[in-house]
Amino acid sequence: MTAQKRSDPPHVDAAVSARPTFEITEGEVRFEIFVQPNFNQLELSSVTSVLEAANEIQNRLTLRWTMCSDTPGLLSNGNFLVRAEPAIKSDFLKDCLIVVGGKGCAASGWIRRVRAMQTLKKPVILFSDAATEYTKSLGQVDHPIAVHWRDIPILNEIGDFSDLSTSLAEYGRGVLTCSGQGYALEATFNLVSELLNPQERSDLASILVMDTARGFHREQPKGAAQGNTFLEGHLQKALNLMEETIEEPLSIVELTKRVGVSTRQLERLFKIQLNSSPAKTYRQIRLNRARSLIVETRLSLLDIALACGFSNTSAMAAPFRQAFGVSPSQLRSEKGQG
Numbered sequence: 001m002t003a004q005k006r007s008d009p010p011h012v013d014a015a016v017s018a019r020p021t022f023e024i025t026e027g028e029v030r031f032e033i034f035v036q037p038n039f040n041q042l043e044l045s046s047v048t049s050v051l052e053a054a055n056e057i058q059n060r061l062t063l064r065w066t067m068c069s070d071t072p073g074l075l076s077n078g079n080f081l082v083r084a085e086p087a088i089k090s091d092f093l094k095d096c097l098i099v100v101g102g103k104g105c106a107a108s109g110w111i112r113r114v115r116a117m118q119t120l121k122k123p124v125i126l127f128s129d130a131a132t133e134y135t136k137s138l139g140q141v142d143h144p145i146a147v148h149w150r151d152i153p154i155l156n157e158i159g160d161f162s163d164l165s166t167s168l169a170e171y172g173r174g175v176l177t178c179s180g181q182g183y184a185l186e187a188t189f190n191l192v193s194e195l196l197n198p199q200e201r202s203d204l205a206s207i208l209v210m211d212t213a214r215g216f217h218r219e220q221p222k223g224a225a226q227g228n229t230f231l232e233g234h235l236q237k238a239l240n241l242m243e244e245t246i247e248e249p250l251s252i253v254e255l256t257k258r259v260g261v262s263t264r265q266l267e268r269l270f271k272i273q274l275n276s277s278p279a280k281t282y283r284q285i286r287l288n289r290a291r292s293l294i295v296e297t298r299l300s301l302l303d304i305a306l307a308c309g310f311s312n313t314s315a316m317a318a319p320f321r322q323a324f325g326v327s328p329s330q331l332r333s334e335k336g337q338g
Contacts, residue, residue: 019123019171019174019176020121020122020123020124020174021121021123021194022095022096022123022194022195023095023122024061024095024195025095027060027061027062028061028062028063028064029061029062029063029064029095029096029195030064030065030066030094030095030096031047031051031063031064031065031066031094031095031096031097031098032065032066032068032087032093032094032096032097032098032113033047033048033065033066033067033068033098033100034067034068034069034087034097034098034099034100034109034110034113035067035068035069035075035082035084035100035102036069036070036071036075036102036104036105036106036109037071037075037076037077037102037104038076038077038078038102038103038104039075039077039082039100039101039102039104039105040077040100040101040102040127040128040129040180040181040184041077041079041080042181042182042184043100043101043102043127043128043180043181043184044082044100046184046185046188047065047098047100047184047188048065049185049208050185050188050189050192050204050208051063051065051188051192053204053207053208054192054195054196054200054204056207057200057203057204057207058196058200058203061195063192063195066085066094067082067083067084067085068084068085068086068087069084069085069086069087069109070086070087070108070109070110071084071109072084072085072086072087077102087109087110087113093113093116093117093120093122095122095123096122096123096124096125096191097110097113097114097117097122097123097124097125098124098125098127098188099114099124099125099126099127099130100127100128100130100180100184101127101128101129101130101131101132101148101180101181102129103129105129105130105132105133106133107130107133107134107136107137110130111134111137114126114134114175117174118173118174118175121174122174123174123176123191124174124175124176125175125176125178125187125188125191126175126176126177126178127178127179127180127181127184127187128147128148128151128178128179128180128181128184129148129151129180130180131145131146131147131148131177131178131179131180132147132148132151132154132155134175134177135147135155135161135164135177136155136158136159139159140159140160141161141163141164143172143173144165144170144171144172144177145164145165145170145172145177146164146165146166146167146168146169146170146177146178146179146216146220147164147177147179148179148180148181148220149166149179149220150292151296152164152166153289153292154292154293154296154297157293157297157299157307158296158297158298158299166219166220167216167217167218167219167220168183168186168187168214168215168216168217168218168219168220169183169187169216169217170216170217171216176191176216178216179220183214183220185208185210186210186213186214187216189204189205189208189210189213190213190215190216192204193213234259234260234261234265234266234269235269235270235273235274237258237259237260238255238259238266238269238270238278239281239285241255241258241259242255242281242282242285243285245309246285246286246289246307246308246309247306247307247308247309248309249282249286249309252266252278252279252282255278255282256278266278283319284323286308286309286310287308287316287319287320287323287324289307289308290304290305290307290308290310290316290320290328291320291324291331293307293308294328294331294332295331301313301316301328301329301332304316304328305328313328316328317329
């Protein structure tokens with residue numbers, strides 16, 4: 001199953017793709033930023049930076065925000081602390097709800113608030129892991145949804161999510177699902193821009209030192225190579241092929257043929273730019289996918305081994321332990337998935 005690729009907005013029912021509008025009360029727009037333990041610091045700082053800058057460049061509107069959580073008080077992501085107020089069921093909703101991603105992101109803490117905001121036709125934005133958890137809660141996708149590219153293979157292993165978009169963000173049923181991470185600042189900029197006039201948008205971009213903000217329907221740069229302008233062309237192509245053939249790995253000889261270079265040339269490229277070899281990098285890509293499937297799904301270890309190009313669990317276990325310091329079965333037990 002593959003994700004849906006879109007360069008232009010998809011043709012969907014207007015009621016499904018309609019964007020909710022901001023409600024402005026007495027010159028204020030109130031944002032609720034929902035955070036949970038191990039939140040994504042990049043996404044959180046991106047949101048608050050845009051809101052702060054928007055207040056700085058104009059005085060027509062005041063953008064206020066409150067951090068809320070189902071585990072209120074001081075929350076940590078290991079390096080950074082924030083204080084969050086309690087989120088009480090679906091009460092005390094603001095004008096816009098933003099849920100940041102992170103390793104501790106769990107839909108059970110905020111899904112009622114999302115539903116309530118949808119009913120009120122108020123804007124909701126879900127970043128990265130939050131978009132993925134929202135997708136899982138639906139069980140079936142019947143409207144445009146974008147998640148971070150790394151989560152698409154995982155979702156397709158646990159259900160029929162073959163229509164997921166590979167765009168940076170998508171509006172569907174009043175919710176903006178977003179790939180998040182480094183795009184969080186641009187997505188928040190695009191969202192807040194709806195409240196600003198052209199001159200204010202220009203001033204906001206200047207304050208943030210942005211020369212452009214990618215639109216929601218731009219394709220995500222996926223994997224170690226796709227869309228990556230930091231790597232040499234042949235190396236990009238090789239990494240892209242590795243990402244695409246995890247389940248049925250190519251031999252290094254076949255890989256070099258498809259890339260269009262000699263084995264020696266490819267090994268030299270990997271050594272110079274990645275300080276690794278093609279074989280080691282290929283294996284690490286497969287092991288990373290295996291680790292994600294062990295943590296994020298309930299697939300059997302045998303199914304995971306086969307999905308990642310290993311003949312059986314034993315063939316996967318030794319390199320997995322070498323790479324991550326634990327065996328696949330130990331990691332699964334640690335995550336409480338038996």
